[in-house]
Amino acid sequence: MTRVLVVDDEPQILRALRINLAARGYEVVTAADGAGALRVAAEQRPDLVVLDLGLPDIDGVEVILGLRGWTSVPILVLSGRSDSGDKVDALDAGADDYVTKPFGMDELLARLRAMLRRGSGTEDEPLVSFGEVVVDLAATRVTVGGDEVRLTPTEWQLLAVLVRNPGKLMSQRQLLLEVWGPGYETAQGNLRLYMAQLRSKLEPDPARPAYFRTEPGMGYRFDP
Amino acid sequence: MTRVLVVDDEPQILRALRINLAARGYEVVTAADGAGALRVAAEQRPDLVVLDLGLPDIDGVEVILGLRGWTSVPILVLSGRSDSGDKVDALDAGADDYVTKPFGMDELLARLRAMLRRGSGTEDEPLVSFGEVVVDLAATRVTVGGDEVRLTPTEWQLLAVLVRNPGKLMSQRQLLLEVWGPGYETAQGNLRLYMAQLRSKLEPDPARPAYFRTEPGMGYRFDP
DNA sequence: CGGATCCCTGACGACCTCCTAACGAGGTGT
DNA sequence: ACACCTCGTTAGGAGGTCGTCAGGGATCCG
Numbered sequence: 223m224t225r226v227l228v229v230d231d232e233p234q235i236l237r238a239l240r241i242n243l244a245a246r247g248y249e250v251v252t253a254a255d256g257a258g259a260l261r262v263a264a265e266q267r268p269d270l271v272v273l274d275l276g277l278p279d280i281d282g283v284e285v286i287l288g289l290r291g292w293t294s295v296p297i298l299v300l301s302g303r304s305d306s307g308d309k310v311d312a313l314d315a316g317a318d319d320y321v322t323k324p325f326g327m328d329e330l331l332a333r334l335r336a337m338l339r340r341g342s343g344t345e346d347e348p349l350v351s352f353g354e355v356v357v358d359l360a361a362t363r364v365t366v367g368g369d370e371v372r373l374t375p376t377e378w379q380l381l382a383v384l385v386r387n388p389g390k391l392m393s394q395r396q397l398l399l400e401v402w403g404p405g406y407e408t409a410q411g412n413l414r415l416y417m418a419q420l421r422s423k424l425e426p427d428p429a430r431p432a433y434f435r436t437e438p439g440m441g442y443r444f445d446p
Numbered sequence: 447m448t449r450v451l452v453v454d455d456e457p458q459i460l461r462a463l464r465i466n467l468a469a470r471g472y473e474v475v476t477a478a479d480g481a482g483a484l485r486v487a488a489e490q491r492p493d494l495v496v497l498d499l500g501l502p503d504i505d506g507v508e509v510i511l512g513l514r515g516w517t518s519v520p521i522l523v524l525s526g527r528s529d530s531g532d533k534v535d536a537l538d539a540g541a542d543d544y545v546t547k548p549f550g551m552d553e554l555l556a557r558l559r560a561m562l563r564r565g566s567g568t569e570d571e572p573l574v575s576f577g578e579v580v581v582d583l584a585a586t587r588v589t590v591g592g593d594e595v596r597l598t599p600t601e602w603q604l605l606a607v608l609v610r611n612p613g614k615l616m617s618q619r620q621l622l623l624e625v626w627g628p629g630y631e632t633a634q635g636n637l638r639l640y641m642a643q644l645r646s647k648l649e650p651d652p653a654r655p656a657y658f659r660t661e662p663g664m665g666y667r668f669d670p
Numbered sequence: 671c672g673g674a675t676c677c678c679t680g681a682c683g684a685c686c687t688c689c690t691a692a693c694g695a696g697g698t699g700t
Numbered sequence: 701a702c703a704c705c706t707c708g709t710t711a712g713g714a715g716g717t718c719g720t721c722a723g724g725g726a727t728c729c730g
Binding site for chain 2: 296306307309313316317318319326328331332333335339340389390437438439440
Binding site: 635639 | 690691
């Protein structure tokens with residue numbers, strides 16, 4: 223299901239969006255300020271963000287930059303100001319669309335559909351296989367020699383990031399950012415632990431990894 | 447260069463857009479009606495389309511559908527009508543953004559930048575090759591005759607600096623600064639060491655370097 | 671309430687990378 | 701011919717990084 227994060231400090235707008243989005247079959251998570259937006263985004267991993275610029279704590283552009291630091295999720299900005307400068311600042315900070323209040327709900331929904339359509343166009347090849355292992359990214363399922371292997375949520379996220387970048391070296395910072403979200407850039411012991419668990423579950427010889435190679439001092443690389 | 451197709455039947459708008467886009471470094475091609483738009487798009491393959499909905503021959507939504515039949519190029523719709531229904535129809539037909547006239551030129555340009563930024567997510571990998579060696583800067587990988595070569599972080603940084611400046615003489619000071627950072631400008635013994643390791647791993651005859659040449663008293667030069 | 675699962679933290683040994691130092695080779699100017 | 705400088709090579713120790721194990725806290729479920 224498509225998950226949408228709605229960020230607004232006005233309860234009535236939050237409620238209106240929640241009702242309309244839920245009626246269209248979206249899963250809705252909300253936040254009332256900038257700090258909450260960044261936290262919820264890191265925890266819930268929405269497929270799209272609707273962001274009001276007039277937040278009580280942080281400037282909206284800062285929120286956009288905070289999100290863009292580690293994710294490329296589509297961002298639709300909602301704002302009461304129709305200033306041309308505000309629009310340019312938000313869009314250049316990394317927003318994908320800008321709608322001024324008051325807005326038509328059907329127009330907003332159409333813009334959301336357009337953004338989601340563009341994002342979902344690049345989702346091909348949900349099946350990745352190497353050796354005895356088959357990874358189904360769409361179904362969140364992993365099999366080794368036909369037998370299903372149970373992965374914890376964190377293990378799965380780590381595997382997904384690696385498998386989506388075959389042959390490419392992923393720095394520890396990059397992996398920590400994409401799996402644990404911002405704020406965990408220094409938890410390298412954690413990354414080592416989960417990499418070991420992944421290898422013990424997927425590698426034929428976990429002591430001598432063949433697919434999930436470590437590049438000392440730099441990061442890890444998935445090599446099919 | 448980024449190529450933009452502008453479709454409008456009003457000459458003054460066409461002229462204003464052409465001038466502003468050209469001033470920003472875009473290549474501009476134009477069409478004055480729907481049939482021309484489809485023809486020019488097929489011939490010129492623009493990276494982005496700015497489309498006025500009020501065309502004399504074909505309905506704008508039909509033009510969008512005609513484009514979407516064979517290309518996923520981003521489409522920004524320009525329209526005099528601010529009807530909510532028109533927006534929804536155009537967006538659901540496949541448009542990516544919708545701006546109503548009169549529009550601010552800086553806002554329009556910001557929206558174009560946002561659309562182009564999203565599209566360019568799948569950048570091709572920069573590959574540098576010389577002799578048997580292939581350097582993949584995006585994946586952080588080096589192969590010699592097809593076999594992968596393991597490089598330490600410092601070796602890789604040094605190689606990256608050299609490879610990014612082909613044919614250019616890099617002074618020792620410059621190399622030390624870019625690889626080791628400020629404060630190590632005098633550690634020339636270090637630079638000699640890592641240059642030797644790079645040569646022993648990449649050069650066919652490390653004793654007589656062919657690609658990583660040393661200019662006595664000055665620095666080093668990468669010659670593909 | 672008890673058990674299970676998952677996530678995080680800390681400690682320890684093994685390994686690897688990095689830096690420093692010393693020595694020889696080659697070129698240059700006096 | 702000699703001194704001097706720069707470059708290339710080798711060896712060894714210091715420090716950081718990686719993999720592994722054990723233990724505690726949080727959450728979910730029977």
